Amino acid sequence: MATTNLTEATLSTDAVLDLARDVLRIEAREVAALAARLDERFARAVELMLQCEGRVVVSGMGKSGHVGRKISATLASTGTPSFFMHPAEASHGDLGMITGQDVVLALSNSGESGELLAIVPQIKRMGAKLISITGNPASELAKEADVHLDASVSQEACPLGLAPTASTTAALALGDALAVALLDARGFSAEDFARAHPGGALGRRLLVHVCDVMRQGSEIPRVVRGAGLSHALLEMSRKGLGMTAIVDDAGRPVGIFTDGDLRRAFENGVNVATTQVDAVMHGDPQTIAPHRLAVEAVELMENRKINGLLVVDEQRVLVGALNMHDLLRAKVV
Secondary structure, X not given: OOOXXXXXXXXXXXXXXXXXXXXXXXXXXXXXXXXXXXXXXHHHHHHHHHHOOOOEEEXXXXXXXXXXXXXXXHHHHOOOOEEEOOHXXXXXXXXXXXXXXXXXXXXXXXXXXXXXXXXXXXXXXXXOEEEEEEOOOOOHHHHHXXXXXXXXXXXXXXXXXXXXXXXXXXXXXXXXXXXXXHHHHHOOOHHHHXXXXXXXXHHHHHHOEHHHHOEOHHHOOEEEOOOEHHHHHHXXXXXXXXXXXXXXXXXXXXXXXXXXXXXXXXXXXXXXOOOXXXXXXXXXXXXXXXXXXXXXXXXXXXXXXXXXXXXXOOOOOEEEEEEHHHHHHOOOO
C-alpha cells in the first residue's frame, strides 16, 4: 500500500494560516455576540448560584461535558463550591450526589441531550434549581430550566459545520462570565485564590511571608557596634548568608557588612586585624518586617540590587535575616 511522503506534501503555509485566522475570527465574533444578548436572566443565574447553600453541580455530555468540567473547576477555585457530575452516570446512582440545596448547571448545545433530560424530573423533585446553557432557546432543556442562558452561535468554526468549535467556546466563555461575576459578588480576593491553590506558584507568592523563610535566633549573623572586622568575618563565615548585621546595645541594626564590602575593603588595603567593622559597614541598612510577603522581599532586593535583607520588628529590633537563596529554596522566586 502506498503511503504519503509528508516531506513531499504540497501544504500551503498561507492556506493553513488563513484557515487558522478564520477559526479565531469566527470564535471571537461569536463570543462577542454573547455580550449583546446578556440580560436579566444572567443576573438571575448569578443570584441563584450566589444564594446556593449547597454546591453548584455542573453536568453535560460529550464536548459539553468537557466544557462543564472546566467551568466547574473554575467555579471551585474562585469561591463557588462545585463539582462535575456525568449525566449518564447520574441515572445509575450518581444522582444521589445532588441535594435540594444545590444548583444544577446543565450544558447542551442542542438542549435535547437525552441523558440530561432523563434526570431533570428528579432534579426538580429534589428541589434543586436548574440553570441551563444551550444553543437552542426553544429546546426542552431550556424550557425546563429555572433560568436559561442562550449560548447559540450563528456559525461553527469547523469548515464542515459539524465539530463543536465556536459553540463550545461560547459556552465556556459564558461559564467564565458566571464565575467572574460570582467572584466579584463574593469579594473573592487574590489571597483567597491563593489559599485554594497552595501548591501553585501563585499560592507561594501570596501565602509565604518573610517570617516563614527568614533565619532566626542563633542563625542570624550579627555583631555589636565597635566589633573588629576580623570578628565580623568569622560571623559571616559561620552563618553563611554572605553578610552580617551590626547592631546597637538594644539589638537594632545600625549597619550591614557584606561580601561585596569585604572585596572593596581588600581593594582599599584595609587591615582586617586592626579595623573596626563600623569603618567599612554600610549604615542605614535595608530592612523588612516579618509579616510582609516574601515576594515583597524579592522585589525590594531586585530594586535595590542587593542579595540579602535584615528583618526587624515594630521596635526596629533585629529578629531575622534572609538572602535570595532562602527565597529560591522556598520557591518564591
